Amino acid sequence: MQFTIEVNNRSIRAEKGETILSALNRNGIMIPTLCRMAEFTPTGACRMCVVEVEGRDRLVTACSAPVEEWMKIQTHSPRVIRARKTIVELLLANHPDDCLYCERNLDCELQRLADQLQVRERRIRASKIKPRRDQSSPAIVRELSKCILCGRCIRVCEEVITATSIDFMGRGSSTHVGPAMDRDFNFSSCIHCGQCVLVCPTGALHEKHYLSEVQEQLSSDNVIRVIQYSPLVPWALAGELGVKYNRDFDRVLNAVLRKIGFDKVFLSGTGTDILITELADEILRRQESGDKRNLIVSACPAWVKYCEQFYPGLLPILSTLKTPQQISGAIIKSAVLPDDDHQRVYTVSVTPCTAMKFEARRDSMTRKGISDIDTVLTVRELARLIILYGIDVSNIGPEAADEPLALRSSASLMAETAGGITESVIRSLFVKAGNREADRIAAKKLRAAGSFRETTVTAGGGTFSVAVVDGMKGFEKLKQMLDGGTVYDLIEVMACPGGCVNGGGMQPAGSREAVRQRSRFVWQTNDQEAVRGPEQSASVAALYGEVFEECSELADKTLFHTRFDKREVLL
Amino acid sequence: MSKIEEVLSHYMEGHHESLIPILQDIQLAEGYLSEEAIVRIGSFLRMSTTKIYGLATFYDRFRFYPGGRVHLRICHGTTCFINGSSAVITAVREALGIEPGQTTRDGRFSYELTACMGGCNDGPLVMIDGEFRTHVRAEDIPEMITKLKAVADLK
Numbered sequence: 041m042q043f044t045i046e047v048n049n050r051s052i053r054a055e056k057g058e059t060i061l062s063a064l065n066r067n068g069i070m071i072p073t074l075c076r077m078a079e080f081t082p083t084g085a086c087r088m089c090v091v092e093v094e095g096r097d098r099l100v101t102a103c104s105a106p107v108e109e110w111m112k113i114q115t116h117s118p119r120v121i122r123a124r125k126t127i128v129e130l131l132l133a134n135h136p137d138d139c140l141y142c143e144r145n146l147d148c149e150l151q152r153l154a155d156q157l158q159v160r161e162r163r164i165r166a167s168k169i170k171p172r173r174d175q176s177s178p179a180i181v182r183e184l185s186k187c188i189l190c191g192r193c194i195r196v197c198e199e200v201i202t203a204t205s206i207d208f209m210g211r212g213s214s215t216h217v218g219p220a221m222d223r224d225f226n227f228s229s230c231i232h233c234g235q236c237v238l239v240c241p242t243g244a245l246h247e248k249h250y251l252s253e254v255q256e257q258l259s260s261d262n263v264i265r266v267i268q269y270s271p272l273v274p275w276a277l278a279g280e281l282g283v284k285y286n287r288d289f290d291r292v293l294n295a296v297l298r299k300i301g302f303d304k305v306f307l308s309g310t311g312t313d314i315l316i317t318e319l320a321d322e323i324l325r326r327q328e329s330g331d332k333r334n335l336i337v338s339a340c341p342a343w344v345k346y347c348e349q350f351y352p353g354l355l356p357i358l359s360t361l362k363t364p365q366q367i368s369g370a371i372i373k374s375a376v377l378p379d380d381d382h383q384r385v386y387t388v389s390v391t392p393c394t395a396m397k398f399e400a401r402r403d404s405m406t407r408k409g410i411s412d413i414d415t416v417l418t419v420r421e422l423a424r425l426i427i428l429y430g431i432d433v434s435n436i437g438p439e440a441a442d443e444p445l446a447l448r449s450s451a452s453l454m455a456e457t458a459g460g461i462t463e464s465v466i467r468s469l470f471v472k473a474g475n476r477e478a479d480r481i482a483a484k485k486l487r488a489a490g491s492f493r494e495t496t497v498t499a500g501g502g503t504f505s506v507a508v509v510d511g512m513k514g515f516e517k518l519k520q521m522l523d524g525g526t527v528y529d530l531i532e533v534m535a536c537p538g539g540c541v542n543g544g545g546m547q548p549a550g551s552r553e554a555v556r557q558r559s560r561f562v563w564q565t566n567d568q569e570a571v572r573g574p575e576q577s578a579s580v581a582a583l584y585g586e587v588f589e590e591c592s593e594l595a596d597k598t599l600f601h602t603r604f605d606k607r608e609v610l611l
Numbered sequence: 612m613s614k615i616e617e618v619l620s621h622y623m624e625g626h627h628e629s630l631i632p633i634l635q636d637i638q639l640a641e642g643y644l645s646e647e648a649i650v651r652i653g654s655f656l657r658m659s660t661t662k663i664y665g666l667a668t669f670y671d672r673f674r675f676y677p678g679g680r681v682h683l684r685i686c687h688g689t690t691c692f693i694n695g696s697s698a699v700i701t702a703v704r705e706a707l708g709i710e711p712g713q714t715t716r717d718g719r720f721s722y723e724l725t726a727c728m729g730g731c732n733d734g735p736l737v738m739i740d741g742e743f744r745t746h747v748r749a750e751d752i753p754e755m756i757t758k759l760k761a762v763a764d765l766k
Binding site: 198204205206207208209210211219220221222228229610611 | 649
């Protein structure tokens with residue numbers, strides 16, 4: 041039902057049941073918000089969105105108050121603006137004045153609000169919060185003095201990721217956000233998904249930077265510098281750098297990375313192709329031997345840690361295959377450029393993920409004390425590196441990546457969105473069965489909205505049931521199905537809602553619709569690309585045909601597998 | 612049965628609303644909330660330890676370290692302050708050589724500052740192992756501590 045309300049002495053249409061904020065936004069009136077997150081129940085905690093409602097003594101929070109027919113609202117009256125400005129001034133009172141040195145300088149919501157409300161002097165003075173910087177986690181850094189206690193990270197961690205690794209500690213002026221027992225982050229149940237980083241309005245939470253390490257390696261002698269990047273990176277990077285993306289940019293990036301000083305540029309997507317091939321083989325092997333067991337994809341390192349700490353009982357049904365990044369890394373350091381007395385190889389991987397930073401350091405991902413991937417960078421970090429090295433991406437011609445990890449199929453790009461690995465594996469099953477057309481109905485079901493999706497496909501002689509968990513919220517449903525005795529031939533779990541397109545190393549999407557938009561880009565690109573699956577990729581053929589034969593550990597595929605162990609953390 | 616299990620045996624598993632009563636009982640039984648206790652409560656109520664710890668730190672009443680054998684709670688409220696609690700606090704700090712929240716090295720004493728305990732007529736108020744001392748004066752403190760040492764040694 042629609043009705044008319046009066047806003048700033050003009051009438052606008054409002055819908056029954058919506059909040060004042062949504063009615064205003066729909067009518068072109070913007071109100072600053074801080075603690076609000078799209079698709080979450082509003083809390084009205086920060087009071088940034090206050091408006092004046094005639095007949096009410098106190099200011100009303102627009103984000104949480106339902107709009108009513110009798111309302112006469114002032115959104116930018118002097119009283120309202122003064123109130124909002126005071127809130128920002130109070131937040132700034134104990135905030136460290138180090139914006140110039142801050143991670144989020146020029147990209148900070150608090151800074152933007154202070155600017156919009158024209159805070160030009162320090163009116164309220166308070167003692168500064170004692171700086172406390174927690175760098176213990178390999179992926180996420182906490183800077184407690186920059187925290188404004190909006191609580192967004194806490195809500196994401198509890199309501200979306202369900203890891204509940206952080207909460208408010210203490211009370212009053214000593215309140216802060218921290219993990220259990222107020223320990224450092226590395227002891228906590230954090231799964232490094234980085235969703236908290238995406239919602240933090242200030243620089244209080246950010247990914248751990250490894251740029252100085254990369255710079256050091258770029259300028260040292262006798263090192264072969266290798267970089268690989270995930271299929272989504274070129275597109276995400278274009279957005280980060282503010283240039284228009286087109287298909288050529290994928291290959292422009294190769295040239296850019298060589299200009300920075302990397303000797304070899306590889307694609308992690310080739311690793312994804314191998315993962316998909318191996319998964320399809322495993323499923324077919326089980327099908328042939330009548331071995332009906334659940335198989336959960338272990339391609340999401342955040343999910344793997346989640347499983348290790350919360351559900352160690354599921355570890356036996358977790359696929360032991362490494363993630364694409366680690367598969368590529370293992371190939372590079374074992375067959376392509378072995379690390380030996382004559383050469384030192386330094387490998388960098390660029391991903392849309394923060395958990396990969398943690399994964400690369402797992403004991404089980406190293407061989408003889410050497411890790412397959414030395415440094416993991418997020419898309420944001422790579423953008424900074426490119427800017428730092430003064431490279432004009434709009435003025436560079438495309439180049440091909442280096443053999444033997446030079447090509448990727450569109451199936452590997454699909455893996456960047458939730459349900460994509462499953463779809464790609466199904467596609468491979470169809471190809472192996474001699475049927476070149478993938479099951480469109482299955483694809484439609486796997487691309488539907490919702491955090492848990494399942495379907496059954498028939499390829500060749502076999503029927504395969506698959507399930508996709510899109511964001512940890514959907515895991516509850518999967519757990520119910522598994523407890524009920526359902527057996528899936530393939531289960532894909534992605535910790536971040538939407539999959540890697542919404543990863544912790546990407547630009548914040550802001551809403552579920554924006555994440556879906558990114559998935560649509562992936563699906564569209566997938567439809568346009570010629571090399572549909574790993575079977576058509578020349579790189580995969582060359583790897584299986586020649587490269588793997590030269591290395592016994594690759595030939596018997598032991599290097600593609602890892603192990604997972606129960607993890608003792610404070611749950 | 613450990614003290615923690617004994618406390619939990621009075622409650623239903625998975626009922627989040629029992630959290631505060633359980634925390635209170637465990638503090639009563641053990642004197643403080645150990646990490647072990649918080650982890651056990653977490654698995655009992657199927658709650659994250661982060662949530663439990665976050666909630667417990669909100670309340671001054673909960674302690675996270677073993678206190679001394681004798682535990683003093685000195686009122687820090689407005690009326691007691693007017694009646695001279697600051698001098699009492701200073702005297703205790705000097706007599707014991709520790710800050711609020713700490714425990715003496717010999718394990719005899721610990722003390723903390725609390726919000727109003729509701730005895731404003733009789734301040735400054737000090738609670739010693741659950742019993743109130745009223746109208747405490749700073750000059751009484753050294754003697755009081757000496758007497759309490761004997762009490763602590765008996766425990």
